[in-house]
Amino acid sequence: MVRTPTSNTTTSRILAKPKSNSKSKSLKSGRPPLLSSNSTPSTTSHPSISSKHTRTLIRTHHVLQKRLAAARLANDTPLINELESRLSATGGLQSYQLASTVGQSATRGGDSSRVLVHWLRSEIDTRKSLTSSTPTTPIPPLRILEVGALSTTNALNIPNITTVRRIDLRSSGPGIEEADFMTFPTPNDPDGKGIWQGQKGYDVLSLSLVLNYVPDARGRGAMLKRTTKFFSEFKSTSKTLLPAPTLHNSRYLTPEHLTTIMASLGYTHLHTKTTQKLHYSLWRYDRDKRVVWIKDGGQTTFAKKEINPGGGRNNFCIILDEDS
Incomplete structure (x- = not known):
């Protein structure tokens, strides 16, 4: 975490793309189009956004973003254009940030x-x-x-x-x-x-x-x-x-x-x-x-493998390989 100033012992320090040859490919390549940077999300200007609306906006944003990443991987230009338009129509990253900010406000459970x-x-x-x-x-x-x-x-x-x-x-x-x-x-x-x-x-x-x-x-x-x-x-x-x-x-x-x-x-x-x-x-x-x-021969690569089967589950996964 951290080294204390008076000791030589160290406590803990803290630490959350389509497949490519680049080990640190920019995340922006998988992100939706942004709105104009001239405007900034403000929770004070949207005091009436309901919890249900913020949850729906965040969920929709993630679903469209995931579909967009898959479309880009498949080079499906018509679908890419359609999904980018839909993301822009929902407010893009700016609206996603606004919903997240409202979700962390004092009236919604506070600062994580x-x-x-x-x-x-x-x-x-x-x-x-x-x-x-x-x-x-x-x-x-x-x-x-x-x-x-x-x-x-x-x-x-x-x-x-x-x-x-x-x-x-x-x-x-x-x-x-x-x-x-x-x-x-x-x-x-x-x-x-x-x-x-x-x-x-x-x-x-x-x-x-x-x-x-x-x-x-x-x-x-x-x-x-x-x-x-x-x-x-x-x-x-x-x-x-x-x-x-x-x-x-x-x-x-x-x-x-x-x-x-x-x-x-x-x-x-x-x-x-x-x-x-x-x-x-x-x-x-x-x-x-x-x-x-x-x-000691510990595992260092992790492929996509079903380990928790069952209906109604999601497909969230982390793959770690030599190219990561």
Whole structure:
């Protein structure tokens, strides 16, 4: 997760395409057309959006997006044009962001990042104590990269304790960089573009409902693999947030299977919280664990395989292969 300023021991650091030869293909290639960037989603300008409407909009958006990815894979130009038009008619990514933002408002269950802050409470309290006891000795803040950020005012903002960098495919306001995680500069990029605030890497990586937005299974595997490149230490922590049905009602994925996939990348499961709609999980990354996993002959590729058969289940899947 994080390295405490007064100890040499490391706690956990935090961490959510059609098949291609590119290992980090831009996610934008699988995304719907965007609305004009001149307008920004605002929950205050849409106070009357009902819970049912936001759920329907998000569900429709995901269904059309999945069909669009399949049409692009098949090079079906007429269907591509039709689906892009339908996505634009429903408001595109801007409306999807609006629905998601409204869903995280105080009247709809609140800020999901509060769960992450709760899981980091021990580290946060330690840093607060050190800051109070040694006010003349600056304590390095927790460096957090939030992927899929919708707000700059969530619970991750803790004065003198955290510093947060926020990115999303389409910025919904000042303080959120418009960037694609799959092409976002990594800390060790030779051109130095991955350095932020004069330092390399992050202590915490948060994937907020972005893994499920990737339109195909291989792209999701590639995203999980890429997370390991962003930590400032060999041992770090990552948080993922997924719709609950992607893990609990899928033919191809279960919490146990996800744990095995993550273990093959060097992650250890720390915490889980599942609500009716969402599945939160916290993972510790340790590069040495991956080395041992491979040395011991652990599985490193995961194909699409039915592991949870039954009627009424969805087809959410994560594929991890050498090309991911």
